[in-house]
Amino acid sequence: MIRNKPCVLWFTGLSGAGKTTLVRELSSVLKKRDARCCSLDGDDLRQTLNADLGFSEEDRMENMRRVAEVSRLFLNEGYIALAALISPLRSQRAAVKSLFEDGQFIEIFVDAPLSVCEERDPKGLYRKARAREIQNFTGVDDTYEAPESPDLHLQTHRESPSTLVRTVVAYLETNELISPN
């Protein structure tokens, strides 16, 4: 029995905002409901498919483009693709969205203030960026353009991951992207 429609949930937000955490919990919930879903984590893919890319604006766009194309391959198989990438610029996210059919691209803004993300600093990257050990770090020396009208706006400094995952699941149910439980 088909338990979901093909779509991509595109999680955008600063490093440390909580994209990976949400995708991990959401993936677990969706699999328990027999939805077909796969996680496409930007950091992981930079070790494999996108290992040749850096962090220039051009390379970030190429990074996003490839993840979008891979997502489409999974959509062809009926999957919900969970893509977690900083995806800093509005124009880049619009370019990605244009690769999908209407209603298949769900933009999810994973939002926390820079100060909160920097305090969390799960990978020590903000510290390195402030120390100028790494460059082009979004929020420090590169721009992040918050979505103006995301499909979902999740504030990770206000709600727990499990609450936010329930919000996403409710969205998917309301939009008939997954079957009711």
Next chain:
Amino acid sequence: MIRNKPCVLWFTGLSGAGKTTLVRELSSVLKKRDARCCSLDGDDLRQTLNADLGFSEEDRMENMRRVAEVSRLFLNEGYIALAALISPLRSQRAAVKSLFEDGQFIEIFVDAPLSVCEERDPKGLYRKARAREIQNFTGVDDTYEAPESPDLHLQTHRESPSTLVRTVVAYLETNELISPN
């Protein structure tokens, strides 16, 4: 019920040798047997994921690398990935194979003499290559190195596609990559 183990079947051979035809028929047979499989056709992917790549040796390697990395993502989901790319050089195929675990990469040589492929010329590419309208065309002005010890050697000028598909299925059964029917 799991009907297959994750693996990639890597179809290598000249343009016109019959890779796409075999993958199409094989995919249909495997799906009827409830195996999870997806087709990763080199020509198709050059319109999407690999649209930025040309036909230099370097670009062909990058083309193969990306298809291999995408295959790995599908293997993570339990799929049999059916990858059909000319993949002309032994060293390149060895590099791709090294990205997979032992026993997961099955090299399938789709073999037909150049003269037969050129007579079939399903996309009119040999004609264009002979007329010098396109360059770097494998078999005409670029080398194809036949596999020395492929896992399977399919001769499309001697056997019908359906016979060869049965050969592949038998191989998968013998090696316990799919469940018996």
